[in-house]
Structure formats: C-alpha cells, structure tokens
Amino acid sequence: xxxxxxxxxxxxxxxxxxxxxxxxxxxxxxxxxxxxxxxxxxxxxxxxxxxxxxxxxxxxxxxxxxxxxxx
Numbered sequence: 001x002x003x004x005x006x007x008x009x010x011x012x013x014x015x016x017x018x019x020x021x022x023x024x025x026x027x028x029x030x031x032x033x034x035x036x037x038x039x040x041x042x043x044x045x046x047x048x049x050x051x052x053x054x055x056x057x058x059x060x061x062x063x064x065x066x067x068x069x070x071x
Contacts, residue, residue, distance in 0.1 A: 021069035032069065 011019035014029060023029035037054065039047050053059045060070055 021064070021067055025069045025071070035068070 013019065014031065017023055017029045019029050019031070024032040037051060039051070043051070054063070063070055
C-alpha cells in the first residue's frame with residue numbers, strides 16, 4: 001500500500017529484515033496483508049475480464065511493480 005499509494009512513508013525493518021515482497025513470501029518478514037478477489041458464482045462478463053486481466057502476465061506485472069507479493 002505504501003508503494004502503490006506513492007506516500008512519503010517507509011516500512012520499517014523488523015529484526016534487521018527488510019519489508020520486501022520476497023521476504024513476506026518467504027516468511028522472513030511476517031507482517032503483510034493478503035488481498036482477495038471475491039465474486040459471485042455467476043459473474044458478469046466485465047468481472048470475468050477483470051479477473052482474467054489480474055491473472056494475466058500484464059496484471060501480475062502491475063501488481064509486482066506496486067510491491068504486491070504474488071503467490
């Protein structure tokens with residue numbers, strides 16, 4: 001959120017561990033927030049297209065460039 005919000009904030013190290021997506025993924029930095037896409041079983045075409053975009057290479061690149069960890 002700090003990266004994507006372009007705010008003048010800085011996440012702090014915890015036990016000398018940098019707060020990076022890679023450290024969150026490995027469990028070395030334990031504080032992170034999971035983001036979920038929640039939708040209905042019957043989705044509109046617009047929702048289907050959005051979910052497909054988020055899961056695409058282009059969507060994943062955007063998420064990663066904004067500091068999101070992609071499992």
